[in-house]
Amino acid sequence: MWRYAPVLPADVSEAVTLNEGWTPLKRASALGALTGASNLWVKDEGQNPTDSFKARGLSAAVTMARKLGAQKLAIPSAGNAGSALAAYAAAAGLEANIFMPRDVPHSNFVECKAFGANVTLVDGLISDCGKIVAERKQEEGWFDVSTLKEPYRIEGKKTMGYELAEQFGWRLPDAVLYPCGGGVGLIGMWKAFDELEQLGWIDAKRPKMISVQAAGCEPITRAFNRQAQASEFFENAYTVASGLRVPKALGDFLVLKAIRESGGTAISVSDEEMLDAGVSLAEREGIFAAPEGGACVAALRHLFESGFLKRDEQVVIYNTGSGLKYLEAYSTRFPRRAATQQDRLGGLITPR
Secondary structure, eight states: OGGGGGGSSSOGGGOOOSSOOOOOEEEOHHHHHHHTOSSEEEEEGGGSGGGBTHHHHHHHHHHHHHHTTOOEEEEEOSSHHHHHHHHHHHHHTOEEEEEEETTSOHHHHHHHHHTTOEEEEESSOHHHHHHHHHHHHHHHTOEEOOTTTSSHHHHHHTHHHHHHHHHTTSOOOSEEEEEOSSOHHHHHHHHHHHHHHHHTSSOSOOOEEEEEEETTBOHHHHHHHTTOSSOOOOTTOOOSOGGGOOSSOTTHHHHHHHHHHHTOEEEEEOHHHHHHHHHHHHHHHSOOBOHHHHHHHHHHHHHHHHTSSOTTSOEEEEEOBBGGGGHHHHTTTSOOOOSSHHHHTTTOOOOO
């Protein structure tokens, strides 16, 4: 992503990078045939370092933290942001302090520990983790890398918008479906489209921005449907897509503004729908997507059925992470029968 250094806050020579960005944009012809879409594309952010789009934002944030002299970083995370911070902090030689819900996908916990981060599991949601960081950061000397508590993560994530335009020959599609948790990716892309227009690299046509959430945690969808300017805290939030389990987004008003300005919409799908759709994406396109990506596939079907999207429009689905980060969720679709304790170890090679 540092090919776009002139519009990023640091020079490429200063970047803490693991070669994030420039992820595949794949035409999804087989999935399109299944859904009736004639011009469907998937932007696969699961191909980033640490297997999610969070690598972009944390590359920029850690770069600037190191440049500005921070030594200790802290973040509340539903999973993938913590993994990315741990990796980039390790590459920068900085301390990472990560607070995650206790039921976070196990892959995220293992990643963070492997990268040498200090990990605290919290009985609660990402909002509860955020409260701990806010309460302790001054005493501990932590730089808070929470979503929209610093300006640089959004700068990294806006490169998804720059890439989309460049990969389409400096044109933009008719619609973008994006899984919305904290919403920074959607906000960042909308910012990128504005900058590209100011630079004169694209015309004024921008895509309809469509926020996709889980039915068990849908603050943005509810706010959009109520024509509210901000969302309310979503009680008892639950979804297998841990990245979508954000009961209240700090930048919700920016997400809602982008959706409305673009003529887009907000939609939610069930966990069952997103897992089934994730399997369809894997079977037909060879992309093992996170449930968040599956949610966008499921949402697409509803948007076609309602007539909001036409089947000949150019539509891009963002898959924000790899399905390998969510094996517990997908194991409900593919249970593994274990006859012995050794079978339960899976791929571990043990003495016979």
